[in-house]
Amino acid sequence: MTRFQAFRIHHDDAGHRAGLETMDTDALSPGEVLVKAAYSSVNYKDALAGTGKGRILRRYPLNGGIDVAGHVVASSDPAFKEGDAVLCTGSGLSETRDGGFAQYARLDARWTIPLPTGLGLRESMVIGTAGFTAALALLRMQDNRQTPDQGPIAISGASGGVGQLAIDIFSRAGYEVHAISGKPEHFDTLRALGAHACVDRHQLDFSGKPMDSARFGGALDTVGGSMLSGLLPLIHPYGNVALCGNAGGIAFDSTVMPFIIRGVSLLGVASAGTARDIRDTIWQHLASDWKPRQLARIATDEIALAQLPATFSRMLAGDAFGRTVVNHT
């Protein structure tokens, strides 16, 4: 039994509260693989869970943090041995079981990924759920026959974690990326990540018509709401819109026209419940041909566990820029 620090989230008759606490490894959710965490990262979902602004946890109390990477301390599953470098994203962390914002995490062996050759532990957490989600979107779009010659890919919420990693990953995979962002002051950085063009989200002139001139071969929408409504009429025939986010709202208006006239596909992207074989495929890509080239630039912040609440506030205000890595050492 080891005592350690964890960012623990409670919700009971006294309401929501969360903060650093000391706990024992014996008190962690059950699992086969005990990991000493080296790094985790902050995602929008973590901000919702940590502040109580979104109902992410399905039981309380739990340690926050949907991502974690570190070294195995003990394993009852022979697939893992002490000292192995591993990572885990989603898979119930900070939802149904204790998450990664702690010095130790006990993981389910089914969802524990050996760190792929070509990635460091810190790099894997700069990528984290955000990069995994961007890569899952690309995989789904390519499975549905998206090709670079269909036209540029619009990426909304481009300055956020998913957005920045998506710019890097999609451009590396050969697509011309058009970044849509509400932060024109960062357009130079978005171009440096691989964006061919940048569009100010506040200057978007969506017509509101059911169909408009096709402008994008496809899109990764991390915003949802009116952004999704506006993008669908602008997609070239048989292009795909991968949707992963809701920072801009959960409801959207559309008509059947983009779907029945242009054969546009709307693809849902749900990283948390991704099947193990698809996870393995994605992490292999992320460590090789889709490995983001600008991870150092994308990791804009490195914080300690105690600094999590300030980061949550920034994210929920829409002020996030790039990825925040949590250093547990």
Ligand code: NDP
């Ligand atoms: P970030 O907070 O890092 O980025 C979100 C970005 O969205 C902001 O930087 C901003 O970009 C834009 N944005 C924020 N608020 C608004 C708003 N009100 N209207 C329009 N745009 C807004 O979050 P992440 O990148 O981590 O996540 C992005 C979205 O994807 C979130 O909704 C998150 O919940 C979701 N997500 C979903 C996953 C899944 O599996 N489905 C997995 C991971 C994330 P800018 O200023 O550049 O426009």
